[in-house]
Amino acid sequence: LVLKAALERSKVFITEARGKKVAFLREAARRMGLTEGLSIAKARLGWDRNVHPPCEEVISRAAFPPEEWIGLASGLIGARGRIWVMLGHHAAEEYPQDPGAWLRRMPEGLAVEVDHEYVLPLTGAKRRLIGVRSVVTC
Numbered sequence: 001l002v003l004k005a006a007l008e009r010s011k012v013f014i015t016e017a018r019g020k021k022v023a024f025l026r027e028a029a030r031r032m033g034l035t036e037g038l039s040i041a042k043a044r045l046g047w048d049r050n051v052h053p054p055c056e057e058v059i060s061r062a063a064f065p066p067e068e069w070i071g072l073a074s075g076l077i078g079a080r081g082r083i084w085v086m087l088g089h090h091a092a093e094e095y096p097q098d099p100g101a102w103l104r105r106m107p108e109g110l111a112v113e114v115d116h117e118y119v120l121p122l123t124g125a126k127r128r129l130i131g132v133r134s135v136v137t138c
Helices: 002-006 019-032 066-073
Strands: 012-016 038-042 055-059 077-087 110-119 126-134
Touching: 012 019, 019 038, 066 077
Parallel strands: 012 038, 055 077
Antiparallel strands: 077 126, 110 126
């Protein structure tokens, strides 16, 4: 909903597996006046691949490890679509030998386009945002 509020003209599709959260999101969107161009569905990745049309951008809020998220999300984007990977403070712990190793094992047809490290202003916690773009190969 924050992205929809910031990018009001964009079409946003939200999936949530829990019915109570779906109801909450729909009510929050209604109260915020964000219902136009917004779809909220009770769904989970892997349940139904035909829930929505191909997306230009997909993002998950720490629901899957990076490699798994990229594998799942690659089926959601169209040609030139982008997958956003949000890495939290545990990223270095999850990949202690080489935190960037999974980046070098990118599936064919995908390439890292954005790699941005940042610090949360209130806590000082380090985060990293990776943008992976679908690339057209001939």
